[in-house]
Amino acid sequence: MRVSVIGGGVAGAASAIALRRATDAEVTVHEAYEDPAGQVGSFLSLAVNGLRGLDALGCLAEVQAAGFPVALQRMWSASGKLLGEVPRGRRASDSLHSTTLLRGRLVELLRAEAVRAGARIETGRRVDPADLDADLVVAADGIRSATRTVLDPAAPQVRYAGLYSVSGVSEGVRLTPGTYHFVFGRRGAFLCVPAADGTVWWSAQVPSPEPPDPADVTRGLLAELYGKEELPLSLIRAATRVDRPMPMHRLADVPVWHDGRTVLIGDAAHPVGAGQGASMAIEDAVALARCVAGVPDVAGALAEYTRVRRPRVARMTRAAATNRASKTPGTVQRRVNDLLMPLAFRHVYARSTSWLYR
Numbered sequence: 432m433r434v435s436v437i438g439g440g441v442a443g444a445a446s447a448i449a450l451r452r453a454t455d456a457e458v459t460v461h462e463a464y465e466d467p468a469g470q471v472g473s474f475l476s477l478a479v480n481g482l483r484g485l486d487a488l489g490c491l492a493e494v495q496a497a498g499f500p501v502a503l504q505r506m507w508s509a510s511g512k513l514l515g516e517v518p519r520g521r522r523a524s525d526s527l528h529s530t531t532l533l534r535g536r537l538v539e540l541l542r543a544e545a546v547r548a549g550a551r552i553e554t555g556r557r558v559d560p561a562d563l564d565a566d567l568v569v570a571a572d573g574i575r576s577a578t579r580t581v582l583d584p585a586a587p588q589v590r591y592a593g594l595y596s597v598s599g600v601s602e603g604v605r606l607t608p609g610t611y612h613f614v615f616g617r618r619g620a621f622l623c624v625p626a627a628d629g630t631v632w633w634s635a636q637v638p639s640p641e642p643p644d645p646a647d648v649t650r651g652l653l654a655e656l657y658g659k660e661e662l663p664l665s666l667i668r669a670a671t672r673v674d675r676p677m678p679m680h681r682l683a684d685v686p687v688w689h690d691g692r693t694v695l696i697g698d699a700a701h702p703v704g705a706g707q708g709a710s711m712a713i714e715d716a717v718a719l720a721r722c723v724a725g726v727p728d729v730a731g732a733l734a735e736y737t738r739v740r741r742p743r744v745a746r747m748t749r750a751a752a753t754n755r756a757s758k759t760p761g762t763v764q765r766r767v768n769d770l771l772m773p774l775a776f777r778h779v780y781a782r783s784t785s786w787l788y789r
């Protein structure tokens with residue numbers, strides 16, 4: 432069987448490894464850009480569900496070595512009150528800890544592993560699914576997937592989510608190692624984590640009705656937006672690098688994931704957010720390869736893949752929508768949250784997230 436994978440990001444590279452390991456298919460990955468860092472997210476965290484997917488692909492240890500473990504997550508109110516401390520990306524009983532690393536490094540490792548597994552990777556050209564002479568086309572072409580509209584001309588369009596993200600790196604600010612910090616700021620959420628090299632990686636998530644002009648998003652603007660929040664402000668002041676702002680996008684549920692030959696995976700099918708996009712993409716890759724290996728015909732395998740994946744992805748999408756709403760509360764809601772969140776984190780959080788990490 433000949434397989435063409437469109438896109439060499441997390442989903443595309445992981446599916447190439449998975450298909451090579453589970454089947455004897457000839458796999459070619461077509462990726463528009465040579466640079467694995469691409470345009471998305473300077474750093475990301477893989478939760479244990481994504482890490483277990485990498486274990487199934489045989490590259491867990493390598494990815495762990497390229498990043499650092501983060502065991503805990505602390506949530507802070509805008510006024511600096513500790514709202515809760517929870518295990519990050521895992522259940523409390525799980526000895527596997529979430530891993531944070533540069534997104535480009537993850538993609539680089541996955542592409543190298545795909546080549547070792549026997550896949551071919553062709554970079555530098557944007558391909559059209561109609562031109563691909565293959566028995567199976569895996570469309571891992573990201574949130575702006577063109578294949579999505581080829582499969583269904585009425586597929587939903589990507590929309591700006593009313594939020595942009597700015598990442599940065601700071602030096603000289605000491606934070607507890609192995610702990611991720613999430614600040615519910617008055618004018619945006621702020622996430623930060625001490626990296627293995629002693630720097631602090633951070634990301635500001637700023638609500639804005641329109642996508643910003645990158646030139647307007649200066650360190651001065653960030654210092655103004657987070658001027659009343661001690662930790663974010665200290666990190667913005669100590670920044671040695673501030674990346675370009677990245678508008679965040681959302682996509683309504685995609686009704687058609689496949690036809691008889693082509694299937695959408697990763698962000699092309701479901702850009703879930705909530706720090707689960709890459710983990711879900713890895714899960715997709717493993718599940719797809721299992722279906723292709725286990726069902727004799729491609730059309731049947733793709734129908735089975737969709738049947739297996741849809742309920743979990745739908746549940747994750749709902750969880751992510753709740754998560755997004757909690758990042759941008761109004762003043763009154765923020766005060767209510769400050770009172771209720773400590774209780775929620777203590778009594779509800781573990782029960783409401785354990786389905787994801789099992």
Ligand SMILES: Cc1cc2nc3c(=O)[nH]c(=O)nc-3n(C[C@H](O)[C@H](O)[C@H](O)COP(=O)(O)OP(=O)(O)OC[C@H]3O[C@@H](n4cnc5c(N)ncnc54)[C@H](O)[C@@H]3O)c2cc1C
Nearest residue numbers: 438440441442463475476557558573697698707708709710
């Ligand atoms: C700011 C930010 C922070 C994030 N943090 C996290 C996090 O902490 N944890 C997490 O799990 N997820 C996180 N994510 C989400 C995660 O990055 C994505 O869900 C994941 O990278 C999706 O991978 P993908 O392979 O599906 O898509 P992409 O990474 O978008 O890859 C698609 C690839 O397809 C290529 N392509 C598209 N069309 C064609 C074509 N016609 N021909 C050839 N190539 C093509 C593109 O060049 C691209 O390389 C974050 C995202 C952002 C924006």
